[in-house]
Amino acid sequence: MKALLYATGIAMAGLALVGCDQNDSNTEIGDTVPAAALERKLPPNLSTIYNQEAPIPPQCYTRTEGQFNPCYTCHQTYPDRGRPNTMGDGYLQGSYDFSELGETNHWLNLFVDRREAVAKMDDQAILDYINQDNYTDYMKNLADSNDWSGPVPYIENLANGSAAFDDLGFAKDGSNWVAFNYKPLPSTFWPTNGSTDDVMVRLPEKFRASTCQAGESRDVYLANLSLMEMAIKELDRIDTPPLDEQAVCTDLDGDGRLATATTLLRRDHYLGAAADVPVVDMLYPVGIEFLHTVRYVGVDEDGTIGVPKRMKEVRYMNKIRFYDTSHLRSLFANEHQEKMEGNLPTYANHGDRGMDNGFGWMVLGFIEKADGSLRPQSNQEQRFCMGCHTTIGTTIDQTFAFPRKVTGAEGWGYIDLKGMPDAPALNQPLGEIAQYLGLVGGGNEFRENGEMQTRWFNEDGSIDLEKVAKADVYELITPSRDRALSLNKAYKLIVEEQSFLYGRDATLAPAKNVFRHINPDDIEPLKPEKRIDGYEIRLDWSADTD
Numbered sequence: 001m002k003a004l005l006y007a008t009g010i011a012m013a014g015l016a017l018v019g020c021d022q023n024d025s026n027t028e029i030g031d032t033v034p035a036a037a038l039e040r041k042l043p044p045n046l047s048t049i050y051n052q053e054a055p056i057p058p059q060c061y062t063r064t065e066g067q068f069n070p071c072y073t074c075h076q077t078y079p080d081r082g083r084p085n086t087m088g089d090g091y092l093q094g095s096y097d098f099s100e101l102g103e104t105n106h107w108l109n110l111f112v113d114r115r116e117a118v119a120k121m122d123d124q125a126i127l128d129y130i131n132q133d134n135y136t137d138y139m140k141n142l143a144d145s146n147d148w149s150g151p152v153p154y155i156e157n158l159a160n161g162s163a164a165f166d167d168l169g170f171a172k173d174g175s176n177w178v179a180f181n182y183k184p185l186p187s188t189f190w191p192t193n194g195s196t197d198d199v200m201v202r203l204p205e206k207f208r209a210s211t212c213q214a215g216e217s218r219d220v221y222l223a224n225l226s227l228m229e230m231a232i233k234e235l236d237r238i239d240t241p242p243l244d245e246q247a248v249c250t251d252l253d254g255d256g257r258l259a260t261a262t263t264l265l266r267r268d269h270y271l272g273a274a275a276d277v278p279v280v281d282m283l284y285p286v287g288i289e290f291l292h293t294v295r296y297v298g299v300d301e302d303g304t305i306g307v308p309k310r311m312k313e314v315r316y317m318n319k320i321r322f323y324d325t326s327h328l329r330s331l332f333a334n335e336h337q338e339k340m341e342g343n344l345p346t347y348a349n350h351g352d353r354g355m356d357n358g359f360g361w362m363v364l365g366f367i368e369k370a371d372g373s374l375r376p377q378s379n380q381e382q383r384f385c386m387g388c389h390t391t392i393g394t395t396i397d398q399t400f401a402f403p404r405k406v407t408g409a410e411g412w413g414y415i416d417l418k419g420m421p422d423a424p425a426l427n428q429p430l431g432e433i434a435q436y437l438g439l440v441g442g443g444n445e446f447r448e449n450g451e452m453q454t455r456w457f458n459e460d461g462s463i464d465l466e467k468v469a470k471a472d473v474y475e476l477i478t479p480s481r482d483r484a485l486s487l488n489k490a491y492k493l494i495v496e497e498q499s500f501l502y503g504r505d506a507t508l509a510p511a512k513n514v515f516r517h518i519n520p521d522d523i524e525p526l527k528p529e530k531r532i533d534g535y536e537i538r539l540d541w542s543a544d545t546d
Helices: 002-008 115-119 123-130 136-144 158-164 218-233 325-340 379-386 432-440 450-456 465-470 473-477 481-497
Strands: 196-202 237-244 260-265 289-295 311-319 361-368 374-376
Touching: 115 481, 123 481, 218 237, 218 260, 361 379, 432 465, 432 473
Parallel strands: none
Antiparallel strands: 196 289, 237 260, 289 311, 311 361, 361 374
């Protein structure tokens, strides 16, 4: 049976894997891998399913060695207090509970040595490349195409980042997309590990319409966005930008007057024309959309790190059906049973509309062609997204970014890491980044970010907590100019190869702390003191981090 499963992961001829063989120092005794699996062999077409276990991301193959725990940010079990996400997968911290197919690491791009190729690439050429807009014309053409029947996640001027939005995060083009400021999840989405990003949200028309005046109302929209934030974060009240209560037709702050409110109290239903929609803790209303762009690491002339024009990926999610907590509990139980029976994951692919994650969301992605223009992701490439947006314990309604928004009025606006404090996760004693560095033992899951090691760790491997505490999020997680350029070049090599099936991590040297094949019987259990239970992706923005 195992031989058959291996065979499904081996496609036809292609590029030899550079810098590794079956017996190098990265392979332990008993860590046997079929010889063909040590080569990256591109399938003959994008519809070929190379890896049915693509929902297992590359980071899950990190060697924890009993003491390094990057697993906790995704895998948690919480007390049963009616939480809609009942996945309860905290036991996976330090555990490699994979199917037979999943025990072989198909993310072969982790083991490629790109250092020589990167050194030959010109700095100015990569700067010119990442500062080209590959989004605007593509999305406009997609909207006009008779061959495309899916959504077109377009915002005018989005390539220029913050310039596309006003001070409250509203898209200037009137599309009703709203940007919000959030703290990137450790550590794959830290710029120091190869990507910058932004996220925007949009609610359906009824959430923007007033019932006491004609047309749409920004006050109604902001009030409903704030109610949704309260629901996701389980808050009783929240501060807001100034809201005209007369436009909303409601006393929002409970002072008995219809005036200007800067505080919103908890309500059972949304406002305006959406008054028939209940506010449900930790769940979004049906019809919500998220737009997430993943970009290269921008570098200004003075070395400032920011968001460049070029997008590696455009990711889009829309909630097509609403499942209440009891229904979700059943869906998670079914997922658990499927895993217990050893069944491999399957998803309904709806073509241009995207891939159904089985929990009410449609997921659609676009990625670079070899020439840098965008294209829809293939079925296999979109399976990569399913691991994080289906069944892991820490997500809130299958999402990450919005629960990590800076709470209240200050969090409306385009992402800006400068001045952002290292807020701790809820009910945790340390700043989240400080905590992560200590538990993981490095600046990324693979413990192979030497720059982070030099900046924030002492010579004995411990964290310099005093130094970390003095830094804002921008200082903590952005790379030097040289590292940014190197990571951009490394990723461009993957784009030119179109080898996304083998991983999208912008790595330079072959990974040493990552399994190529896992023998569960030989795994050293994670030490109890290295586990962390109760970690939340939601943050305590009121905490004093000094």
